[in-house]
Amino acid sequence: MSTTIISKVTLEQFLALTCDGDEPRGNPRYKAIIRKIVSDLCETIDQFDISDEEFWQAVNYFNFLGERKETALLAAGIGLEHFLDLRADAKEKLAGESGGTPRTIEGPLYVANAPLSDGFTRMDDGRDDGETMWLHGVVRDIHGEPIPGAVVDVWHANTLGNYSFFDKSQSDFNLRRRIVTDSEGVYRARSILPSGYGCPPDGPTQQLLDLLGRHGNRPAHIHFFVSAPGYKHLTTQINLNGDKYLWDDFAFATRDGLIADPIKITDDAVILQRELPGAHTEVNFDFSLQSAHDHEEEARVRRLRVGEV
Numbered sequence: 183m184s185t186t187i188i189s190k191v192t193l194e195q196f197l198a199l200t201c202d203g204d205e206p207r208g209n210p211r212y213k214a215i216i217r218k219i220v221s222d223l224c225e226t227i228d229q230f231d232i233s234d235e236e237f238w239q240a241v242n243y244f245n246f247l248g249e250r251k252e253t254a255l256l257a258a259g260i261g262l263e264h265f266l267d268l269r270a271d272a273k274e275k276l277a278g279e280s281g282g283t284p285r286t287i288e289g290p291l292y293v294a295n296a297p298l299s300d301g302f303t304r305m306d307d308g309r310d311d312g313e314t315m316w317l318h319g320v321v322r323d324i325h326g327e328p329i330p331g332a333v334v335d336v337w338h339a340n341t342l343g344n345y346s347f348f349d350k351s352q353s354d355f356n357l358r359r360r361i362v363t364d365s366e367g368v369y370r371a372r373s374i375l376p377s378g379y380g381c382p383p384d385g386p387t388q389q390l391l392d393l394l395g396r397h398g399n400r401p402a403h404i405h406f407f408v409s410a411p412g413y414k415h416l417t418t419q420i421n422l423n424g425d426k427y428l429w430d431d432f433a434f435a436t437r438d439g440l441i442a443d444p445i446k447i448t449d450d451a452v453i454l455q456r457e458l459p460g461a462h463t464e465v466n467f468d469f470s471l472q473s474a475h476d477h478e479e480e481a482r483v484r485r486l487r488v489g490e491v
């Protein structure tokens with residue numbers, strides 16, 4: 183239903199008063215962007231004949247998002263964070279750059295400055311009796327040459343789908359580590375198999391997803407920042423094959439080339455060599471980094487993160 187009772191001319195005249203592009207005051211870029219957003223909102227209110235009650239519900243919804251600190255979660259859920267990836271991909275393609283492990287969203291649950299280890303680390307604190315996971319792989323350049331000294335910053339959820347720091351029942355930095363690749367470009371970690379994440383059922387993101395007829399679940403996944411001097415920073419995740427949400431992720435982060443096959447290991451020689459207590463699940467994933475043109479490309483996108491100023 184389109185009502186459109188306000189004329190375009192009336193709207194534009196009014197908007198000129200709220201953010202005037204001809205005025206020298208203020209920031210021209212912000213003025214143009216805010217004007218576009220307000221203009222689109224006014225048109226939406228008009229087109230859908232949005233009532234005052236509905237308008238104030240929306241205002242309160244923003245406050246609820248802020249109270250629960252779920253704005254970044256909502257950005258993932260409505261696909262905006264994935265949209266940024268699509269744009270970054272398209273920009274690379276236009277620049278004639280391709281290859282390397284695909285990027286995918288960071289999500290809202292990273293914590294900076296996790297413990298740093300050389301080559302190998304144990305990520306879990308032993309308090310979650312989930313299935314033991316042996317996670318390993320090689321970091322290479324796009325020509326297949328190993329990159330020693332790359333930093334693999336890895337974080338994932340526990341068997342309940344919860345992340346340390348945000349879940350205060352877990353120890354500090356549980357399931358969060360930085361691993362420096364060895365002389366062969368290899369990283370290795372002992373951890374536990376993560377479970378998929380679900381949005382807080384009583385929160386604003388799930389409230390909106392309900393109205394869209396959508397669930398708020400993610401498949402089991404492992405997040406990575408991979409970086410090395412001279413190479414483009416990579417923000418990505420791997421998704422574990424076999425999860426029922428593999429291609430039904432509420433945050434749209436699953437991509438071809440980012441799916442890992444968990445392998446059940448029962449061979450005693452392998453168990454002994456890895457110094458693991460017994461049968462476990464192996465997750466093997468190699469990364470390939472594009473060369474950087476400048477130092478800016480070597481760094482992750484700047485945004486406010488826990489543990490970072």
Ligand code: MBD
Pocket residue numbers: 255258287288289290291379400433435
């Ligand atoms: C997550 O674990 C996540 O990775 C994203 C993108 C959103 C919510 C929770």
Ligand code: FE
Pocket residue numbers: 289291379403405
């Ligand atoms: Fe996650």
